[in-house]
Amino acid sequence: MTLELFPALPLSPLHFEEWALSRGFRTVAGVDEAGRGPLAGPVVAAAVVLPEGFELPGLDDSKKLSVDQRERLLPLIRSKALAFGVGIVSAGEIDRMNILQATLKGMALAVRRLRTAPDYLLVDGITPVPLPLQQKTIKQGDSRSLSVAAASVLAKVVRDRLMTGYDQIYPGYDLARNKGYASAGHLAAIARLGPSPLHRLTFRGVREHVVKNEGGL
Incomplete structure (x- = not known):
């Protein structure tokens, strides 16, 4: 599938979904992730199948929404989705396979966990999900497709809630606030305390402190 089959800007927030359905696909899932960039915590992916004619005022790319807006949505x-699934890939797996492959694994897990199997995927970004399904990658898909936007909100809220919980298990890094991203306070905490089991040891900002804080092991 190539971008030339679609207009540069969709005619409606459901244009990509409607295009796929008009060509005989029955179940279209939007797929997105949260947490590619942080220094700590898992990457979380989500897949969402929306009903035809779906409307939800305010739904957009999760990065454009406030915490309260995401929690409301x-x-x-x-409640309105026909199906949704979540895939979570740990920091240890990210270190072993790299963040791109971990993200794709999370997306594949999310799709497999849909109670209704899709036959077409709309994927945020430029890399297809490693599944034997027809699919379309969409740059900035979370701003251009409602099902991808829904997946972005689901992935983001699930990940944020996980990080808030992890803050109780690994205190001192302020994970409830920074969600694992490289804030000045988080970087200072890593330098002071060393990485926790939740940290991505291959990421810059963490890897510099692995040897120093593990006694050279």
Whole structure:
């Protein structure tokens, strides 16, 4: 599938979904992730299948929404969606396989966990999900497709809640606030305390402190 089959800007927030359905596909899932960039925590992916004609005012790329807006939208997405799934890949797996491959694994897991199997995927970004399914990658898909936007909100809220919980298990890094991203306070905490089991040891900002804080092991 090539970009030339689609207009540069979709005619409606459901244009990509409607295009796929008009060509005989029955179940279209939007796929997105949260947490590619942080220094700590898992990467979380989500897949969402929306009903035809779906409308949800305010739904957009999760990065453009406030915490309160995402929390308000999530139960509405879950109640209205035909199916949704989440895939979580740990920091250890990210270190072993790299963040791109971990992200794709999380996306594949999310799709497999849909209670209704899709036959077409709309994927945020430029890399297809490693599944034997017809699919379309969409740059800035979370701003251009409602099902991808729904997946972005689901992935983001799930990950944020996980990081808030991890803050109780690994205190001192302020994970409830920074969600694992490289804030000045988080970087200072890593330098002071060393990496926790939740940290991505291959990421810059963490790897510099692995040897120093593990006694050279």
